[in-house]
Amino acid sequence: GAVVSQHPSRVICKSGTSVKIECRSLDFQATTMFWYRQFPKQSLMLMATSNEGSKATYEQGVEKDKFLINHASLTLSTLTVTSAHPEDSSFYICSARDGRLNPTDTQYFGPGTRLTVL
């Protein structure tokens, strides 16, 4: 149980284009979802927290107009990187928490999406 999927696993795009990454909880209701980015050999950096049906809360320094987050259902959240630039190239990882049927503090992570902006 507690499986989180991400799609795509890898994406290469041209500078200036937008990229959408999907995060799904497959067997539980994700009342809260989190988006992280991770640079090589570094720790995870929280970008934003989203509760189902509410606007995302962004961490300090994260541009909310550049990283659009939608959490429209209890099983799906999307991260859209708008007008991507090479410096946005990174490993993006989502996580989800079940706060309804089986409330827990635990965050379950997706497999990550490698974004490369040319």
Place this chain on the structure above:
Amino acid sequence: QQQVKQSPQSLIVQKGGISIINCAYENTAFDYFPWYQQFPGKGPALLIAIRPDVSEKKEGRFTISFNKSAKQFSLHIMDSQPGDSATYFCAASIRGSNYKLTFGKGTLLTVNP
């Protein structure tokens, strides 16, 4: 300000040995302490977690030791295997803060055969 300090940055252990990774925190409001294992190119996977009302928790070869007064917790991997070679992250969260995780910087563990 780094709220969770993890050490060592890297660790090399022989097969069958014990791997020990330490973390220290500053915020006494933290009430949940998980450890995650991450392989290259993959997302982190939960290994084991503990709450501050428990001093030790064991699951298979993995044990968390928790010292509330010292604000420290550690991960012990018994009988370390080459397949345990990965990056390990400690983390901490607060229920009242929307369960946001604060991560340590990670420890790259290499288990030699």
